[in-house]
Amino acid sequence: MKDFPARTGITLEDVAKAAGVSRSQASRALRNDPGVKDDTKAHILATAADLNYTPNLAAQTLASRQSRSIGLVVGDVLNPYEAMLARECDRTLRDAGYFAMLAVSGTTSTIRAFIDQRIAGLVLIGAPAERDEIVAVSKLLPTVYIGRDLKSEKVESISSDDALGARLATEFLLKLGHRDIAHITGGPGAGAQRRADTYRKVMQEHGVKPNIVEGRYNVDAGSTATDTLMARKDRPTAIFAANDLIALGAISRLAWHGFRVPDEVAVVGFDDIPMAASEPISLTTVRQKVPEMVAAAVETLTTRLNDQAAPIRNIVIAPELITRRSSGAEV
Amino acid sequence: MKDFPARTGITLEDVAKAAGVSRSQASRALRNDPGVKDDTKAHILATAADLNYTPNLAAQTLASRQSRSIGLVVGDVLNPYEAMLARECDRTLRDAGYFAMLAVSGTTSTIRAFIDQRIAGLVLIGAPAERDEIVAVSKLLPTVYIGRDLKSEKVESISSDDALGARLATEFLLKLGHRDIAHITGGPGAGAQRRADTYRKVMQEHGVKPNIVEGRYNVDAGSTATDTLMARKDRPTAIFAANDLIALGAISRLAWHGFRVPDEVAVVGFDDIPMAASEPISLTTVRQKVPEMVAAAVETLTTRLNDQAAPIRNIVIAPELITRRSSGAEV
């Protein structure tokens, strides 16, 4: 039976009294403010631990006019990639001494509620979609956006290098000898566009014709696009999907049509969601480095929290290609 | 450009002054406490709106000794079913006037952090796994567990009727004429066990031999179990998977082996995650009614929050069978 701390009624006052010091000193010691003699501090800390003291956050927030809770807005938790980011953010923020308040419906009203709550900062994961909105929010409080490069908007952001990722995938397929490589896009978003553009460019660089089908970042789009692709007389021998969900849709549909993956059609995705690594899927994909991205995001945010004047940072992280069976390369 | 409320420096005092009343009356009016004349109240509310007043939550919490934040602990956000529950909880809680603080690593230390935060209550989604721990936590503050029936532990819970779900799936397959129906389990958990037990019972009731392979609630387990199943000489003509992830693994692997779904093997899952509805998968499955479960959970929690002495509730919700192509039934 784990023992959880009962909500102790112990206050700073109790600790101070027990330690024989004033509340101010106790407060300073606990927050390790400078200006407390080392042994006094040690004594206070010991006493606090002894009494099982836990500070009252509400009081702290009220008195200091700053909280340690961070709003974490996730556009679509049902997208495994965003879920991975959210989970990692939660952990990292906690480790950094903050509390994450998650909202999984990234609407304006949600963010408004957060602001009313007087959170210290905001981490936005793929939401809101509108640039205007992001900019508006970021002016109100420290904000970092994960998933898109917002350099031109002057909003701090962490993103992954979509162009590089698309290049890795396309060149890999090319190197494997494929010429008829199709690309299923992820829709009109900037990231998806960059992936498509880079794919096109790389194909042209190698003197082969691009073959693009419009899609969306979900399974159904992958399926539909695959139907389109395989109905043509010049079928592709490889498909580069703008994300793993699309790739999953493609693989499923390919199987339904009776095409063998990777023998008849090689498939490469983007993101590296957990399912991509699963045995029956074994999807070759461009991994977005979630831990690195989140670490950078939290670092950026905490830096700003401690210094409003810190320069705006826009970090772009390089993804890496993870080869598995779906592409037919020796793994 | 959406306009977000700037963090107004407006306090209750300002509102009271502007409305020409005392702080107490303003406070009462804003929280619509009884004992404020209707037009006074209207006037105060109007003034507050005018001034763009938003209450300081920290001050409220401190003064009233109760917060409106609810800890939401999710065992595994990467499980789409839990992600669905989490999203719905977030929304519902917000609509009920609470704030959800999400933690996606359902460890003891996380919960401890929540308690330190002096949250009002806790919603546990599939975590912690240990009964002891759940019981310990629930003694400390209002808690409702989603996903398991904790009646015997005297912990409020909302669960879905696993036995009924398993029965629906098995009988459906039987009705379709299948006799060789295999079941891939979800592991040692109580819910998974109940599904397996019920499957076995229903099979026996119909005079056919159960065929159980041990699994886990994930794609790989579905794949592995399928290998086992299809390697035997008496191959099943239908598979009832303990959840959708397993079913997905089975379908993928079946395709890999060259078996047609549903022609050669029918597949039925459990949960109804979004991917189950996708075109290329089209999985027949037992839907757990997420909105109903969450509504019940939030209702249960808020009831307790308002009345510590309320009787403990353990609500079990009936799932329903959703037929799609994977089972071969006419849809």
Next chain:
DNA sequence: GTGAAAGCGCTAACAC
């Protein structure tokens, strides 16, 4: 280096 005193913005008796 330490303590005293004054709030932070609100709620909750208690009077009127």
Next chain:
DNA sequence: GTGTTAGCGCTTTCAC
């Protein structure tokens, strides 16, 4: 019905 008076538990000048 409405206002007055104390705090809630902490941080933060400002003296010493």
